[in-house]
Amino acid sequence: MSPMKVGLLGLGVVGGGTWKVLTQNAEEIARRAGRRIEVAAVAVRDIEKARRLVGDQVSVTTDGMDIVRNPDIDIVVELIGGDTLAHDLVMEAIKQGKHVVTANKALLARHGNEIFAAAHEKGVMVVFEAAVAGGIPIVKAIREGLTANRIQWLAGIINGTTNFILSEMRSRGLPFNAVLSEAQRLGYAETDPTFDIEGIDAAHKLTLLASLAFGIPVQFNKAHVEGISSLAQEDIAHAERLGYRIKLLGITRRRADGIELRVHPTLVPMECLLANVEGAMNAVLVQGDAVGPTLYYGQGAGELPTASAVIADLVDVTRLQAADPDHRVPHLAFQPDAMDDIAILPIADIQSSYYLRLRVEDRPGVLADLARILSDAGISIGSMFQEPHGTTEADIIFLSHSAREGDVDTALERIQALPFVRSPVTRLRVENLV
C-alpha cells in the first residue's frame, strides 16, 4: 500500500520527537500499520533549523495553511500549542477533509465541542492521545478498553512538573519556592510556571478525561482548579505522619446529582499506588463498575514519550481512515448523538473527606467548641491530633469523614470567627480512593 502522508505543524520538542521516532522505527511501525507513515511536509518558524533535522526530501514552509490545504497530505499533526493559530489551522484542516492528530489539551479543553462537531460533520477523525498523560495510552484505555463499564470516577496525577515538585518537597523537606527554582533550572518547570503549578494544565487534561469517561461535552470553564503554590511544607509532613502523601490530583466523579470536576492538592493514603508515583511520572486510576479499579502509569511528558502517543494515533488513523465514519471510534468515546448533559457540580456540592489544620490558644474548652461546630454542620471526625506550639498555643489537625464541601465551608467560617483561633484554617481534601 502507498505510504500515509503526514503534515507536521510544529517541529519543537514533540514535533522533533515525532520525526525522530517515525524515522528510527519506520520499519517496526510499518510492520504494525501495514503501510509506511511518512512526514511529507512540516510548517515551522525557522526553515534553516528544520532543514537540518528533516533534510531535503521534506517540504518545509513557514505557513501552516500550506500544509492543511495541501491535497497530498492525509493527516495533519498539530503540535504548535495554544488556541489561536492552532485553532485556525485545525478548523481549516477539518474543512479540507483531513484527519487531525493533536497534542493540544488547551485547544481541546476550550474549543473541543466546536472542533469535534466540525470533524463529525465532515467525517474526519480528530484524535488526541498525546494531549493527556504523554505516552500513557489512557485515552485509548478509557475510550476503547473500558467500554463495558459505567465509569464511576477517575483520579490522576496528570502534571509531571507539580508531581516532581511535591516529591522533592516531601523527600527533601524543602519549601515550594526552593524546589520550584530547582525544577526550573533542571528544565522540569517553565520560566513562567503558572499553567503547571496553578493546576490549569491538569484541568485541561482532566476536562478531556471526564468527557471520555462520562460522555459529556468538554467544560473546562466549569472545572474547579487549585494549584500547589500555596501548599505548606508542614502539611506535607503532617500528612505523612497520618499515613498520607499529598498529590496534585485531577478528580472527576459521577454523583446522583451531577459530575465533580476538580483539580487540587489531595491527601492520598500511602498504600495506594497513586501515592507512590514519584518525580515527573504520571498515573491515572479509573474506577469502572465492572472492571473495578485500573491504573495506568508512565511518563507524562517529554520528546519521545509524547511522540509515542502521537504516532499511536497516526497508526490508528491509518487503519481507520478506510472505515466509514459511522463505524469509527467516536472522538469522545460516546456517539455524538448519545452525549449526556449531566451538570458539572459547583465545588460547594462535592463530597470529600477533609484535612483541617489550625492554631489555637491552648486552654480548656477549645477542642469541645471546635468539635461542636463541626458536629453541628454534620461533619464527622475520623482522627485528630494536637501538638503544642510554644507554651500558650497548640496546632490541631482534624481528618474528617466524607462531607459536603459547602457544609465544611460553613463550619470553617464559624471556626475562623472564634476568639481562640490564631491562624487561618488550612483546609485540604482527602481522597481514600481504593
Added chain:
Amino acid sequence: MSPMKVGLLGLGVVGGGTWKVLTQNAEEIARRAGRRIEVAAVAVRDIEKARRLVGDQVSVTTDGMDIVRNPDIDIVVELIGGDTLAHDLVMEAIKQGKHVVTANKALLARHGNEIFAAAHEKGVMVVFEAAVAGGIPIVKAIREGLTANRIQWLAGIINGTTNFILSEMRSRGLPFNAVLSEAQRLGYAETDPTFDIEGIDAAHKLTLLASLAFGIPVQFNKAHVEGISSLAQEDIAHAERLGYRIKLLGITRRRADGIELRVHPTLVPMECLLANVEGAMNAVLVQGDAVGPTLYYGQGAGELPTASAVIADLVDVTRLQAADPDHRVPHLAFQPDAMDDIAILPIADIQSSYYLRLRVEDRPGVLADLARILSDAGISIGSMFQEPHGTTEADIIFLSHSAREGDVDTALERIQALPFVRSPVTRLRVENLV
C-alpha cells in the same frame, strides 16, 4: 442500526458476568458502540440453570455447534476453556465466517498460530483481551497504544492466585502450603492448583504478550516455566532484608541474539511499583524505546473484570466488522506477512542477576573459595551477607550483577561439589527493571 447478535459458548463465571454486564450496562454500551450488543443464543451444559439466568428470550442449547453455525449470530464468544472442544468450536466459527472473542489463553498459547492463520484467511477477527490480565486493557495497550515503539521488554504479575499466595507468605510469615490451603478455602486457588502455582497459566499469558510485543508466532512450548511451590519462606524474608520482594513474574525481553520468554519467582526492588502490587491484583510493566516504562494495573480475574474485557472486545468487533479486513487491527499487533522469526533463547542463554543462598561449614577460606569460583565464571557479586547457623555453620547470601544463566549453572555445579557446602544452593533470579 440493528443490534449485533452474540452467541455465548459457556455461561459459567465469565459467561454469566458477560451476560450481567451486557444487560445492566446495555444503554451505556450502546451509547459508545453506536448500536446494541445482544446475546441471542447460549450454549451450556445445564439448560435449566441457564434459563434461570437468561430467561425465555434467548435461544439455549447444549450443542455449541448450533451457535457457531447459526446464521443469525454475528460474533461467537468462547468461554468454555481448555483446548479440545473450544478448539473445534473456534475453528468452526471461523470457517463459518464469524468473528470470535475468547478469554482462552491456553487455547491461544497452544494453537494460536493455526487459529490466527485461519482467521486471516477467512477475513474474520479473533480477539482476546480477556485472555491476559482480566479486565486490564493490556492487549489493546500493546497492540494499539504502543505502536510507535520498538518494545524492549515487559514484565508482569499475570496470575492473581500466586500473587495472593506470595503476598500472604510475606505479610504473615507463613509457609507456602499453609497459604495455599487458605487460598483454596477463600476461592483464590482451584482444588487442583497446578496450572496457577506451577506458572503454567502465567506462561500461557506471557506467550501471548510476547507475540504482541515483538511480532513473533506464539511459542508456548519454548517458554521456561517455574512456579512458586518450592519457594521457601526464608528466601522471602532474606529478600525483604535486601530491599526486594519476590513476585512470580512473566518476563519477555528482546536480546541481540533472541527473545527471552520465562516465568519464575523473581526478586524485584521494593521501590518498583510492581513490587507493591499486592493480593490477587495483576500488573504489567512494558518498556518501549520511545515511551519508556508504562505500567498497567487492575484485577486480573473474576466474573465482572473479565466480562469487562470480553465486552470491550465485542465493542471493538462491532465497530471494526464494517472495515475491510486489511484495515483492521492485526490479531497479534503486527501484520501477518510482517511477523518475525527471532528465536526464543534457551534458559541457559538468558541474562539476569541472581540471588544465591547456601549453608556452609563456618571456617576460614570458605568465602574466598566461593568468591573465586564465581569470579572464574565471570560472575560479579553486588552484595552479600552471612549469618551464623548454630555454632559450626553459616548461611551465605550473594546478590550477583547481571550474568549469563549458563555461567551461573556452571559455577553452582562447582560450588555444590565443595566439601564445606552443606545444602543445595538456592538460586533465584533478580530483575532490577526500572
